[in-house]
Amino acid sequence: TQLLEQSPQFLSIQEGENLTVYCNSSSVFSSLQWYRQEPGEGPVLLVTVVTGGEVKKLKRLTFQFGDARKDSSLHITAAQPGDTGLYLCAGAKYKLSFGAGTTVTVRA
């Protein structure tokens, strides 16, 4: 049983469209992280959110931590083919626990 549930599992969109990926849990986390993994490589950290309700922006990516620190979302505006990859959320609770990931494909 995954501690963190990510949805959707797969997402395929056209270049220029927006997308949102969700990460949900019944557990409270001290912080939540988002990683991106490209084919044949290891995950790379994008952002860490710590405070409930926190919103962080990284260029076209917006990350939000839920008020209760149980969930998070990742929104990409005007997606580009370079955004293609597997997006993983990870919650910190003594150790990091990873969700199963959302595979995002942006078609040119």
Added chain:
Amino acid sequence: NAGVTQTPKFQVLKTGQSMTLQCAQDMNHNSMYWYRQDPGMGLRLIYYSASEGTTDKGEVPNGYNVSRLNKREFSLRLESAAPSQTSVYFCASSEITGGLRETQYFGPGTRLLVL
């Protein structure tokens, strides 16, 4: 500055064979981890080492052993490989385990096929 390196990149084993996956980091990190990644399952922690000289079981330790050889190196051993251990294995390191802003740095992975 190579970060986290893993060897080998690919391996094919027959059921019952043994092998050791090697991992090294050059960031002077205290903590090191071994994960396996399977489709639809995300990253599952096999073992971790919070500091040199200590190792602890993760979520899926059965069939594996680890050795924290020194601060830089953390190896994963499969004593008798089984087809269920076919997976992609990632090693990661971080400054400390459980820190509020812990960042884990991952190696490129080892793709293992057990026939």
